[in-house]
Amino acid sequence: MHIPDGFIPISQCIVYYVIVIFVGYFAVNWAKNNLDEKQIPLLAVLGAGVFAIMAMNIPIPWGTSGHMIGSPIVSILLGSPFAGFLVMTVVLIIQALAFGDGGVTVLGANIFNMGIIASFLGFYIFKALKPLVHAVPSVFMGSFLAIFITSIACALELFIAGTFPLTAGLVFMGLYHLVIGIFGEGIISTIVYMAINNLRPDLINKKSLDLKREN
Amino acid sequence: MSIKDKKLLIIGLTIAIVIGILAPFFASTNPDGLESTAEKLNPNVLESEPFINSIMPDYNIPGLGETPFSGVIAIFIGIIIVFALAYGIGILLKKRS
Known part of the structure; x- marks a missing residue:
């Protein structure tokens, strides 16, 4: 879902950059108060893994392909949507600057979508479902709904940008990202x-996820 | 760093690199969901030029052409940069006791 340059007018690009800087301020504060030293290896490994898996486009019907975002699972494992934001911001900056995957003018919009919307949706849907069902289906639903709803948000942004018509944009973006x-x-x-x-249950942030009783 | 953490790093990076090696061979080259939508609804917008020329456009090393080998090297470099940056940011921003 990396938006290329030219899809969003510069004036609107600036709005997304401002929102990202605003959220970035809170993400830095979150890290300084909550990011435990023992979580850093997992944070870095997840960053590397997310970057790699984003290069692996899986084919979907209708001559289209897609890849996962990754920020929802990073947020769930590290116990905060700000963790997903930080990892995804690093990945998206490198993708835009080094690989031309996603534009530079629209980098703010791409971080807004995949770093902010997807992280917060994934984390809070997981957190809401967790008391009702087991953690595993909550991870599935949180991650799945996060990318699906993010694609809806992306379609709306591109409608506001004057690039996609409203209904058809929502239908195509929603349909592809549903799959x-x-x-x-x-x-x-x-x-x-x-x-x-299985490997390192001690690294999953249980405190913020209320998972204490389960283990 | 504990042995458990080293193990996590080695296993995690190995998985990332294996995915990176497989990706240029197996990844679908079809347009992604967003490009596909643009092709159907507003193909003109796909003609827009990138704002900057990236160093390794489309996950290929310039000079090595658009071959799977070129792709593997480019993705490997990306994995290492992202890993190092994420680790560095973690160290920089971590909770101080």
Whole structure:
């Protein structure tokens, strides 16, 4: 869902940059008060893994492809949407500057979508579902709904930008990311959660997720 | 750093690098969801030029062409940069006791 240059007028690009800087201020504060030294290896490894998996586009029907975002599972594992924001911001900056994946003028919009909207949705949907069902289906639903709703937000932004018509934009973006959300984001995030939960359950931030009683 | 943390780093980076090696061979080259939507609804917008010329456009090393080998090297470099940056930001911003 990386928006290229030319899809959003510069005046609107600035708005997204301002929002990202504003959220970035709170993310830095979150890290300075909450980011434990022992979480850093996981943070860095997740960054590397997210970058790699974003290069692996999976085919979906209708001659289209897609890849996961990754910030929802990072937020869930590290216990804050600000963690997802920080990791995704690093990944998106490198993708835009070094690889031309996503434009530079629209970098703020891309961080707004994949770093902010996807992180917060993934984390809070997981947190809301967790008391009702087991953690694993909550990870799946949180990640899947996060990318799906982010694609809806992206379609709305491109409608405001005058680039996509409203209804058709929502239908195509929603339809493609519904499939990517289930077979990409949802399944892969669930596998990652189960793997970390087996390998290093001590690294999953239980305090902020109220998972204490389960283990 | 504990042995458990080193193990996590080695396993995690290995998985990332394996995905990076496989990606240029197996990743779908079809347009992604957003590009595909643009092709159907507003193809003109896809003609827009990038604002800057990136160093490794489309995950390829300039000079090595658009080959899977070129892609593997480019993605490998990206994995290492992202890992180092994320680690550095973690150290820089971590909670001080």
